[in-house]
Amino acid sequence: MNDFFTKTDLTRKDAEGIISETLNKCDDGELYLENSKSESILLDDNKIKSSSYNSDLGYGLRAVTGEVVAYSHSNEISKNSLKLSADNLSSTLKSKKGIYNHEIPKTNKKLYNDINPIEEKPLNSKLELLNEVNNYTRAKGAIVQQVTASFAGEHKSVEIIRAGGEVLTDVRPLIRFNVSVMLEKNGKMETGVYGIGGRQSYDEYLKDDNWKKVCDEAFRIASVNLDSKPAPAGEMKVVLGPGWPAILIHEAIGHGLEGDFNRKKTSAFHNLMGQRVASEGVTIIDDGTLHNRRGSLTIDDEGTPTEKTVLIENGILKNFMQDRLNARLMNTRSTGSGRRESYKHVVLPRMRNTMMLNGKYSQEEMIKSVDKGIFAVSFGGGQVDITSGKFVFNCTEAYEIINGKISSPIKGATLIGDGPSILKEVSLVGNNMMLDPGIGTCGKAGQGVPVGVAQPSILINKMTVGGTQL
Amino acid sequence: MVKDQDYLKKTASFCIDLAKKLGATNSSAAIMHSISETVDFRNKKLDESDRSDSLGVSLTTYIGKKKSNISSSNLNEDNIKALIERCIETTKITPEDEFNSLPDKDLLATEINDLNLYDDDHIGNDKKIEYLKEVESAAFEKKEIVNTETSFSESKSNFILANSDGFLNGYKSSSFSASCVAVAKDIGNNMERDYEFTSTCHLNDMLKPSQIGSVAAIKTIQKLNPKKIESEKISVVFDRRISKGILSTFASAILSSSIARGVSFLKDKINKDIFSSTINIFDKPDIVKGLGSRYFDSEGVKTEELKLVDQGVLKHYLVDTYNGKKLNLKSNGRNGGTSNLFFEKGSISYNDLLKLNQKTLYITETIGHGSNLVTGDYSVGATGFMVENGVFKYPVSEITIAGNFKDIFKNITLADDLEFKYSTNAPTMLIEGMVVAGK
Numbered sequence: 001m002n003d004f005f006t007k008t009d010l011t012r013k014d015a016e017g018i019i020s021e022t023l024n025k026c027d028d029g030e031l032y033l034e035n036s037k038s039e040s041i042l043l044d045d046n047k048i049k050s051s052s053y054n055s056d057l058g059y060g061l062r063a064v065t066g067e068v069v070a071y072s073h074s075n076e077i078s079k080n081s082l083k084l085s086a087d088n089l090s091s092t093l094k095s096k097k098g099i100y101n102h103e104i105p106k107t108n109k110k111l112y113n114d115i116n117p118i119e120e121k122p123l124n125s126k127l128e129l130l131n132e133v134n135n136y137t138r139a140k141g142a143i144v145q146q147v148t149a150s151f152a153g154e155h156k157s158v159e160i161i162r163a164g165g166e167v168l169t170d171v172r173p174l175i176r177f178n179v180s181v182m183l184e185k186n187g188k189m190e191t192g193v194y195g196i197g198g199r200q201s202y203d204e205y206l207k208d209d210n211w212k213k214v215c216d217e218a219f220r221i222a223s224v225n226l227d228s229k230p231a232p233a234g235e236m237k238v239v240l241g242p243g244w245p246a247i248l249i250h251e252a253i254g255h256g257l258e259g260d261f262n263r264k265k266t267s268a269f270h271n272l273m274g275q276r277v278a279s280e281g282v283t284i285i286d287d288g289t290l291h292n293r294r295g296s297l298t299i300d301d302e303g304t305p306t307e308k309t310v311l312i313e314n315g316i317l318k319n320f321m322q323d324r325l326n327a328r329l330m331n332t333r334s335t336g337s338g339r340r341e342s343y344k345h346v347v348l349p350r351m352r353n354t355m356m357l358n359g360k361y362s363q364e365e366m367i368k369s370v371d372k373g374i375f376a377v378s379f380g381g382g383q384v385d386i387t388s389g390k391f392v393f394n395c396t397e398a399y400e401i402i403n404g405k406i407s408s409p410i411k412g413a414t415l416i417g418d419g420p421s422i423l424k425e426v427s428l429v430g431n432n433m434m435l436d437p438g439i440g441t442c443g444k445a446g447q448g449v450p451v452g453v454a455q456p457s458i459l460i461n462k463m464t465v466g467g468t469q470l
Numbered sequence: 471m472v473k474d475q476d477y478l479k480k481t482a483s484f485c486i487d488l489a490k491k492l493g494a495t496n497s498s499a500a501i502m503h504s505i506s507e508t509v510d511f512r513n514k515k516l517d518e519s520d521r522s523d524s525l526g527v528s529l530t531t532y533i534g535k536k537k538s539n540i541s542s543s544n545l546n547e548d549n550i551k552a553l554i555e556r557c558i559e560t561t562k563i564t565p566e567d568e569f570n571s572l573p574d575k576d577l578l579a580t581e582i583n584d585l586n587l588y589d590d591d592h593i594g595n596d597k598k599i600e601y602l603k604e605v606e607s608a609a610f611e612k613k614e615i616v617n618t619e620t621s622f623s624e625s626k627s628n629f630i631l632a633n634s635d636g637f638l639n640g641y642k643s644s645s646f647s648a649s650c651v652a653v654a655k656d657i658g659n660n661m662e663r664d665y666e667f668t669s670t671c672h673l674n675d676m677l678k679p680s681q682i683g684s685v686a687a688i689k690t691i692q693k694l695n696p697k698k699i700e701s702e703k704i705s706v707v708f709d710r711r712i713s714k715g716i717l718s719t720f721a722s723a724i725l726s727s728s729i730a731r732g733v734s735f736l737k738d739k740i741n742k743d744i745f746s747s748t749i750n751i752f753d754k755p756d757i758v759k760g761l762g763s764r765y766f767d768s769e770g771v772k773t774e775e776l777k778l779v780d781q782g783v784l785k786h787y788l789v790d791t792y793n794g795k796k797l798n799l800k801s802n803g804r805n806g807g808t809s810n811l812f813f814e815k816g817s818i819s820y821n822d823l824l825k826l827n828q829k830t831l832y833i834t835e836t837i838g839h840g841s842n843l844v845t846g847d848y849s850v851g852a853t854g855f856m857v858e859n860g861v862f863k864y865p866v867s868e869i870t871i872a873g874n875f876k877d878i879f880k881n882i883t884l885a886d887d888l889e890f891k892y893s894t895n896a897p898t899m900l901i902e903g904m905v906v907a908g909k
Contacts, residue, residue, distance in 0.1 A: 007546060045731050051564050052539040053556060055549070068516050074523035075543035085521065092509075092519040092595060124563055146731055182733055182844065189733070189844050231849075233872065233907035234701040264512065266617055266653055268661065344522060381839040383851075387653055387663035390868050392838035392851035414840045414849040414870045416907075466840070466849040466870025468905045470701055 004033045004059075004159060010079045016165045019061070022086045023163040027098035028064040028324055030163075032301065033077070034343040036156040039118045043130040044148045051123070058343040061085045064325055065098045071346045100163050101328070107305035111291055111298045112199035117153040117175045120201055126151050129211065137181055137215045143226075144219070145189070146182035151175070151202065160303045168303035173199050174294070174450060176439065177211065179218040185226050192222030193396070197438040200292045221378065221397050224409045231413035231467025232400065237373030238415065238460045239366045239401065243434035244378055246455035249284060250354050250442065251382035251391040252419040253277075257286075257311050257319075258444075259326030259337070259349040261386050268389035268420045269317065278315040278423030281359050285310050286321055288336055288352035294438040295353035295452035299336070302347055306336035311354075312423070323349040341447035351442060353452035359429025363457040366428050368404040374465055375399045375406055376415070389419035392466075414466035422460065430456030472628040473503040473525070478640060481527070481545065482632035488551065489531050490634060492558045496532040496572050498633035498769070501525075501545075501640075506625035509595050511602040513618060514610070519595060531557045535566040569795040572769075577801055578637050579766035579773075586759050588626075588642040589672040598622040601679045605650050608683025614691045616661075617653035618683075624673075637770040646673050650686040654694055662693035662865075664834075669891075671759045689834075692855070696867035699856065699908040705827040706871055706904045707857070709834045713813075713899035714892055716882075717751070719841050719848075719875060721808045721894070724784070726793035728843065735846035735876060736784065743782045745879045748816070751779035753788075755809035762810040762893030766803060773803035778811075812895040816884030823885045823900050825860035831906060832857045833871065846875040852906075869908040878904070 005012045015031060023029045036056045042049045058075035061082065070092040072085035133149040154174040161167055176197035183190055194217040196205050205211075240248060261267035269277065278284070288306025290296050297306050302324050310318050322330070323338030326349055339350040367375060375398065382393030392414050400407040417425075433456040442451040478501045489497035503525045510518040527550065528541040538561040540553045593601075602620045609618045623646070630640035649667035656662075666685040668677035708716065720736075728734035736744065745751075755764050755773040766772050769791055776786050789797070790805035816823075824830060833854040840850035849872035856863045878901055885898040 007548070047567050048565050049567075050537075050539060051560050052541065053553070053560065054540070055542040055544060055553060057542075057544040067512075069518045071519065072521040072523075075525055076523070081523070084523075088507075088519075088521045092516070123560060127563065127565070146733055189735075191733070191844050231872075233870075233905050235909055264617065264619075266661070266663070271659075344524065346518065346520065383837045383839070385663065385837060387661045388853075388867065390837070390851065390853070392840075392870070394838055394840050394849070411845075411847055412840075412842055412849065413872065414838050414851055416838075416851040416868055416870050418868060464698075464868065464870060464907050464909075466851070466872050466907045468849075468872045468874075470703065470905060 004035065004077060008077050010077060010082060014079055015082065015161060018082050018086050019161055020163045022061065022063055022089055023100060025096035025098055026063045026065045026100060027328060028101060029062045030302065031161045032060045032062065032343055033159040034058060034156065036154060036342070037118055038152070038154040040150060040152045041126055041130065042150045043134055045146065046134060048127055048130065056342070060343040061089060062346065063089045063093055065093050065096045067329060068093065069325065069346055073344050102164060102166070104166065104303050105305055107299065109298060109305070111289060111296045112173060114171050115173050115201050116155040117173050117201050118155055129206065133179060133211060133215055136212060137179065137219060140219050143183045143185050144181060145184045148180040150178045153202065168299055170299050175200065175202055175205065177205060177214060179214050181218045181222045183222045183226055188226060190222050190225035192218040192220065192225065194218040194221065195437060195439040198292050198294045199296060224397055228409040228411045230469045231410040232465055232469045233467045235462050235464050237370045238463045239370060239373065239375045240458050240460065241375070241377040242430060242432045242455060242457050244436040244453065245376055246354065246356060246436065246453035247379055247382050247440065248393060249356055249455060250351060250451070250453050251384045251393060252417060252422050253284060254351045254354045255384050255386055256389065256419050257321055259320045259322040259330060262320050263326045263330050266387050268387065272317050275317055276315050277317045277420060278312050279426045280315045281429050282312060282315050282423055282426055283357045284312040284355065285357065286351055286354045290353055293353050293452045294440065294450045295351070297352065300338045301340045302334065302338040304334045304336040304338060306352060309335040321349050321351065323347050339449050341449055345447045348444060348447065350444065350449055351451050353454065355454035356456065358431050358433045358456050361428040361430050363430050363432060366430065366457060366459040367401055367406060369459065370401045371403055373401045374410065375401050384419060390416065391419050392416045410467065416464045416466060425461040426458050427461050428459040430458060432456045472505055472626045472642065475628065475630065475640065478503065478628060478630035479638060482630045482638065485527065485529050485550065485554065486632050486634055488554050489529065492554055493533065494531040494558060495534055496634045497530060498572060499527065499529045500629060500631045501527050502627065502629040504625060504627035506623060507595065508621060508623040509598040509602065511599065511606060511620045514603065514606050516599065529554065529557060531561050532570060533561045535568055535570045536561050536564050537567065537570045538564050569792050571791065571795065572633050572635055573771045573791045573801055575635050577771045579639065579770060582765045585756060585763050587671055587763055589644045591673040593624055593673060601648060604679035605648065605683040608680040609650055609652050609687040611684065612687040612691055614654040614694065615652050615687050616655045619651045620649065622648045631770050633770060639766070639770065641765060644671055646670055646676055648676060648682060650682045652686040652690040654690045656694045662690055664690040664693055669761065671761065675759065693853065693865045696853065696865040698868050699866055699906065701907045701909065703903055704906050705830050706901050707824060707830050707832045708899040708901065709832065710889070710896060710898055712833050712836055713896035714894045716899065717811055717813060717894050717896050721788065721811055723843050724787045726787045726789040726797055729787050730793040730796045733844050735844060739784050740787065742784060744784050745779055745782040746882060747782040749779055749782050749882060750777065750814040752777055752814065753808045753811045757810045760810045762808065764809050768806040771801045771803040771805065773809060776802060808894065810893055812888060813884055813897060815886045815888035815897050818883065818885055820885045820887045820898050821860060823883065823898060824857050826900060828859060830857040831866065848873050848875055848878065869906055871904050871906055873904045
């Protein structure tokens with residue numbers, strides 16, 4: 001465990017005093033301390049392009065009263081700096097009449113081991129492995145023009161000190177391994193990207209030549225795209241494959257079910273609680289408690305233990321995802337969804353691992369039922385406009401379906417839909433639920449946090465495919 | 471107050487000296503400090519205040535042709551020492567790369583002509599709140615507006631860049647910005663959202679608060695009751711908010727890193743026609759108070775104005791030291807990308823541009839990350855308006871627009887309404903023959 005009070009003139013007792021004084025008559029707030037170390041090693045163009053190491057230390061002091069949040073952060077942990085922050089908060093919060101809520105549930109669970117992925121393996125062995133990855137992938141043929149492979153490891157210690165001296169801590173490992181391949185054939189260039197990761201040591205992911213599967217998959221996606229033809233344009237049926245395509249759920253539904261947008265009534269879902277928002281058979285949860293997963297947290301960034309939150313049950317809207325602020329203002333409890341990218345950021349309600357649960361149909365049945373449509377297997381990024389509910393995502397591997405059969409691969413096209421209505425268009429839910437490989441980062445209000453998604457294959461009756469072929 | 475140059479210079483020199491002592495043959499260091507204060511308002515009430523005090527160091531050490539990098543926000547001397555030791559150890563075992571080096575000494579910036587990038591004015595949170603109240607009351611003058619979120623941010627930064635060839639320079643800069651996001655509701659309870667903002671180096675140059683509020687409100691209300699249209703091939707006009715994105719894509723595609731790796735759809739296009747012959751593109755780093763202005767790039771290399779595209783012909787890549795050596799080109803001071811990038815304005819007025827076609831789809835917003843820099847394929851979600859004979863008819867949403875940049879670039883007509891609101895700027899832009907997917 002990290003001790004934030006060793007190399008500073010600020011003692012724990014001083015800090016506790018400043019916190020209690022600042023948060024007097026506030027509804028909520030805390031001092032959040034963070035020490036994070038991260039490394040990234042990148043191989044590109046046959047060479048180790050960069051090896052970098054980052055060490056970040058800082059605090060964020062937060063006071064909440066009513067709907068107002070005052071926040072001040074700095075990377076100088078000292079008496080003077082914390083006092084400056086406290087003064088800044090007090091100058092904003094002039095009239096305080098809150099009652100500090102000391103209730104915070106406790107947990108003894110640990111969802112990941114206390115390992116430091118950066119230090120557990122010497123740098124040399126990582127450099128060697130990246131070279132092996134490069135050689136292995138390039139050996140697949142002369143069409144391989146470019147290979148990029150990277151390791152990213154992080155070790156983050158977090159301490160939350162609340163008014164009254166209550167302390168909550170967490171130590172969070174996170175790794176990611178990524179391979180990108182560019183192929184060129186007959187003057188046509190295409191890329192394929194694949195990666196894996198989670199809150200475990202590198203070895204868990206790379207043992208038994210597991211890394212080769214990552215290279216194979218990146219190469220396979222690029223190869224498929226080399227033979228792709230222009231995508232169709234217009235409304236049609238869409239079958240989504242299992243696993244990572246669940247970012248559709250994340251964009252289309254997930255963001256709209258975050259507490260802040262609903263409290264502020266800017267989400268298209270804010271007045272739909274208890275109502276049907278999806279076809280029968282559609283159940284969606286947001287689960288922060290899966291062991292070692294990228295989106296999992298033992299406690300969230302306010303100290304609340306995470307949980308498995310049912311968002312939509314059999315098509316009916318059941319819960320929003322809440323941090324403490326929005327829960328209090330909406331008369332409910334935190335779902336352990338209060339997250340921040342780092343000490344530099346305020347807490348917001350965020351997703352963890354967002355999953356659609358299994359139905360009873362096979363993917364084969366779905367494809368057979370489609371006369372004209374597309375089968376989308378993998379996606380790049382997505383985005384949503386919370387207010388209008390419109391969302392998009394970009395296919396990175398997709399095929400045309402003609403008369404119930406998978407036909408030629410098609411070029412990357414954007415799919416666009418309407419969040420509140422898309423789940424009503426889900427006509428079949430598959431029985432093959434899969435977790436994504438552990439690569440997702442979700443952006444909101446300029447903050448990126450690691451997330452996961454999962455789903456079985458699903459058939460959507462109608463979506464607009466943004467190709468070029470009319 | 472942001473830390474002064476003396477403090478930053480002292481810290482940077484400490485890093486460079488220590489790296490040398492510990493065995494680096496070369497090194498560079500950047501020390502950055504910024505303080506920003508933001509106030510957020512929502513529906514005429516204070517929502518959030520945020521103060522950010524951020525100090526950081528980034529250091530690169532070289533041993534011959536080996537290189538490694540560390541960064542940290544902890545400037546405690548013991549910590550810096552431990553990190554530099556770690557960096558040297560990592561450098562030793564990192565393989566050589568023949569192109570690793572500091573910039574050529576003769577390219578380093580020596581003269582600095584003041585571009586007025588720093589305004590010492592400070593606006594307290596109380597004054598920020600007054601400004602935002604005016605923004606919101608202007609927005610709420612329209613009865614369709616049901617929600618507003620406004621924000622005012624002030625930021626001051628200072629930095630020093632140093633390297634072991636004796637470069638030691640940096641400068642202060644400031645930024646003031648305010649924005650308003652409005653939400654409007656129609657009779658059927660459907661909501662739309664739009665925005666307006668101002669962002670400047672100097673406090674006095676900011677737009678009037680009432681202007682921001684009313685523009686945000688008007689733009690939002692215009693979007694109510696959108697229709698989805700049939701899929702078709704149609705002429706598309708990009709509002710200035712969107713047309714600048716075409717320039718950003720162009721800039722990413724001519725980064726020397728993409729060219730050297732062969733992963734850009736514009737590789738091998740130097741001295742070739744990539745735009746129609748009426749198009750000229752400039753990158754001008756020395757605009758007074760310019761949002762993208764700079765005295766040198768992130769390696770200390772002097773930056774001069776470049777005419778990147780001359781009558782449709784690509785004349786320069788954006789070259790940094792490493793990729794320049796790989797491509798056998800000299801750095802043109804573009805490590806970190808472009809500065810103030812813009813299209814030279816066109817010769818036709820905005821109104822006439824809209825009348826060039828009987829039917830035009832006018833795009834005000836795109837969503838999604840649908841630009842593929844390897845293939846040039848483009849496909850994004852869009853919202854906007856249907857324009858017939860130059861007249862705005864109705865809002866359009868839930869559609870996509872798609873094409874390939876190689877074709878898009880050759881089919882651009884620019885209006886004469888260039889303004890400098892961002893660091894990358896383009897006039898209103900007509901693109902013939904894009905495919906719209908709708909119903």
